[in-house]
Amino acid sequence: MHSKTIAELFADLRARRVSSSELTRHFLERISRFDSGLNSFISVTEDAAIAAAAAADRRLATGDAGPLTGIPLAHKDIFCTRGVKTSCGSRMLDNFISPYDATVVERMEQAGVVMLGKTNMDEFAMGSSNETSWYGPVRNPWDRTRVPGGSSGGSAAAVAARLAPAATGTDTGGSIRQPAALCGLTGLKPTYGRVSRYGMIAFASSLDQAGPIATSAEDAALLLTAMAGFDPRDSTSLERPVPDYRAQLDDTSVAGLTIGLPREYFGDGLDSGVARAVEEAVDVYRRLGANVVEVSLPNSALAVPTYYVVAPAECSSNLSRFDGVRFGYRCEEPLNLIDLYERSRGEGFGAEVKRRIMIGTYVLSAGYYDAYYLKAQRLRRLISDDFRRAFTEVDVILGPTAPTPAFGLGAKQDDPLTMYLCDIYTIAVNLAGLPALSLPCGFAGGLPVGLQLIGDYFADGRLLGLAHAYQRETDWHRRIPAEYK
Amino acid sequence: MSLSEGDVKRIARLARLEISAADVPRYAHDLSAILAFVEQMGTVDTAAVAPMAHPLDAVQRLRDDAVTEGNEREAFQAIAPQVEQGLYLVPRVIE
Numbered sequence: 365m366h367s368k369t370i371a372e373l374f375a376d377l378r379a380r381r382v383s384s385s386e387l388t389r390h391f392l393e394r395i396s397r398f399d400s401g402l403n404s405f406i407s408v409t410e411d412a413a414i415a416a417a418a419a420a421d422r423r424l425a426t427g428d429a430g431p432l433t434g435i436p437l438a439h440k441d442i443f444c445t446r447g448v449k450t451s452c453g454s455r456m457l458d459n460f461i462s463p464y465d466a467t468v469v470e471r472m473e474q475a476g477v478v479m480l481g482k483t484n485m486d487e488f489a490m491g492s493s494n495e496t497s498w499y500g501p502v503r504n505p506w507d508r509t510r511v512p513g514g515s516s517g518g519s520a521a522a523v524a525a526r527l528a529p530a531a532t533g534t535d536t537g538g539s540i541r542q543p544a545a546l547c548g549l550t551g552l553k554p555t556y557g558r559v560s561r562y563g564m565i566a567f568a569s570s571l572d573q574a575g576p577i578a579t580s581a582e583d584a585a586l587l588l589t590a591m592a593g594f595d596p597r598d599s600t601s602l603e604r605p606v607p608d609y610r611a612q613l614d615d616t617s618v619a620g621l622t623i624g625l626p627r628e629y630f631g632d633g634l635d636s637g638v639a640r641a642v643e644e645a646v647d648v649y650r651r652l653g654a655n656v657v658e659v660s661l662p663n664s665a666l667a668v669p670t671y672y673v674v675a676p677a678e679c680s681s682n683l684s685r686f687d688g689v690r691f692g693y694r695c696e697e698p699l700n701l702i703d704l705y706e707r708s709r710g711e712g713f714g715a716e717v718k719r720r721i722m723i724g725t726y727v728l729s730a731g732y733y734d735a736y737y738l739k740a741q742r743l744r745r746l747i748s749d750d751f752r753r754a755f756t757e758v759d760v761i762l763g764p765t766a767p768t769p770a771f772g773l774g775a776k777q778d779d780p781l782t783m784y785l786c787d788i789y790t791i792a793v794n795l796a797g798l799p800a801l802s803l804p805c806g807f808a809g810g811l812p813v814g815l816q817l818i819g820d821y822f823a824d825g826r827l828l829g830l831a832h833a834y835q836r837e838t839d840w841h842r843r844i845p846a847e848y849k
Numbered sequence: 850m851s852l853s854e855g856d857v858k859r860i861a862r863l864a865r866l867e868i869s870a871a872d873v874p875r876y877a878h879d880l881s882a883i884l885a886f887v888e889q890m891g892t893v894d895t896a897a898v899a900p901m902a903h904p905l906d907a908v909q910r911l912r913d914d915a916v917t918e919g920n921e922r923e924a925f926q927a928i929a930p931q932v933e934q935g936l937y938l939v940p941r942v943i944e
Contacts, residue, residue: 463925570902669887669888690925721864722857746893
């Protein structure tokens with residue numbers, strides 16, 4: 365039953381071929397059997413899951429069920445969950461039992477979703493390999509000597525190994541799409557503001573956005589429909605109605621659509637196996653009647669440098685709340701208040717988080733603000749304008765999600781800049797606030813390759829429809845690593 | 850842009866982060882490399898470009914100044930490192 369999609373599982377639940385309790389126990393058993401080799405979960409909430417499944421079964425029995433009722437799911441450990449440890453992958457929050465639920469968690473619970481546990485992640489979502497976690501690295505189910513990507517690496521590894529039918533993630537510079545690509549999954553970063561950020565531990569508030577990691581576009585559509593919507597508790601939440609993304613999947617016709625390939629995304633640095641798989645996917649869309657043209661996003665090369673000013677600046681401000689006074693880690697026997705702050709933060713945060721806080725502090729400090737932060741904000745507009753111009757010529761932009769397939773554990777850990785370049789094709793989307801989706805489109809050297817679709821603002825549904833059309837023609841998204849079948 | 854070890858110590862102090870003396874050279878190296886990489890921003894003239902702070906150029910939404918949350922002090926203080934009589938405790942600030 366773990367090889368089925370959410371849509372298929374729900375049909376089984378509704379037809380009483382399986383109960384949510386049986387389904388939940390099945391996935392809990394898989395977690396206990398396989399996760400010691402993957403490290404994809406930080407917490408497994410077994411008792412709560414069994415109770416939630418029983419409640420879901422009662423709803424299913426009375427006919428009071430939606431399309432996610434009784435479906436097990438894992439949440440990235442960045443989402444606050446009442447009464448459950450919410451660590452954000454950090455020693456700083458290792459003792460943090462959240463007193464409230466994130467809006468995403470609350471909405472999923474209302475939909476009758478059964479939470480299996482909380483997934484591992486790069487510390488405070490800062491990383492592209494899941495190696496910065498205080499709880500240790502996550503391994504890629506396709507090859508356990510390799511990384512699953514990051515920062516939502518635990519969510520991606522858990523779903524790829526079918527330890528959960530789907531998981532939530534967050535994406536600040538590629539943290540849903542890149543791990544989805546490296547693990548052979550479908551992951552969507554929605555339009556900025558589409559999903560509430562309330563209770564989602566903030567990294568860079570103008571870039572952060574939550575979304576689903578699933579095994580198909582149809583499942584991602586089901587999950588987005590439940591996650592999305594206006595939330596007065598998030599000041600940047602969009603006041604727009606949420607369509608039924610799944611019902612709309614077939615509304616997107618590929619025939620006659622113009623797909624743009626940005627020439628900057630197919631240049632030096634792109635692995636040849638990745639390029640080949642992406643080009644074959646383009647042929648599938650051509651066969652379906654799409655018109656494929658080249659476009660240019662001339663400021664693409666500036667996206668990563670711009671991001672590494674904007675994101676650290678916002679992170680240094682957001683992470684100032686971790687002070688060792690009100691919650692989280694506190695150092696032993698502080699000498700005075702400054703010592704308490706400095707040692708609690710110095711001991712509670714890992715090296716990558718400290719690097720980013722210091723970069724952010726520096727670029728915001730007196731004398732440097734204009735040269736770095738304001739400059740980056742100006743470039744951010746140029747990067748956004750590139751997309752605006754491209755979308756006057758094309759309906760959707762297509763390219764690789766990541767420049768290479770999954771790399772080895774430890775391969776890039778000692779060089780922050782090499783790691784930053786893993787997100788070379790994903791970061792510009794966050795700066796602009798656009799929706800983008802990664803879906804599996806083949807393999808290179810036995811490892812999954814991700815195809816990225818980028819849409820204009822609010823084109824989340826169109827991206828899901830395009831991915832769904834591709835997944836009806838291909839079966840890459842059905843592939844499961846041999847050991848986890 | 851190259852940061853000296855003194856710069857690293859100053860930034861760490863501003864950020865309220867203890868960095869051990871042994872780690873300072875490594876941070877000086879890494880932060881300098883990141884800032885040198887970021888220097889690429891200077892290759893484009895942006896004098897006429899308006900800064901973009903938010904993806905949708907949205908303005909802050911306002912709400913009525915009304916109490917919408919209950920008092921959950923006990924729940925919040927239950928997870929604090931040190932509290933006494935409803936107060937958060939820190940080391941003595943004024944001698």
